[in-house]
Amino acid sequence: MQPPGSLRTADSVIEEAREQGFELARFSTATGQTVWEWRRGDEPRPQFATERVAIVWMTEWLERPERPES
Numbered sequence: 001m002q003p004p005g006s007l008r009t010a011d012s013v014i015e016e017a018r019e020q021g022f023e024l025a026r027f028s029t030a031t032g033q034t035v036w037e038w039r040r041g042d043e044p045r046p047q048f049a050t051e052r053v054a055i056v057w058m059t060e061w062l063e064r065p066e067r068p069e070s
Contacts, residue, residue, distance in 0.1 A: 010055045017058050
C-alpha cells in the first residue's frame with residue numbers, strides 16, 4: 001500500500017487493486033453503452049463511464065483506512 005496522498009499511475013492502481021482481488025473490466029451494456037467495472041467475486045460491481053473515473057474511485061477506495069482486506 002502506498003502512503004496516502006502519494007501520486008499514483010493508472011498501472012500502479014490497477015496492480016494494487018489486483019493484489020486485493022479486483023479486476024478492471026470494460027464491456028458494453030445491453031443498450032450499447034461502454035462502461036468500466038471493478039469486479040471481485042460476487043461483490044457489487046461499481047460501474048463508471050470512463051476508465052479515468054474508475055481509476056480515481058479505486059485510488060480513493062485503496063486509501064480508505066477502514067477498507068476490508070480481501
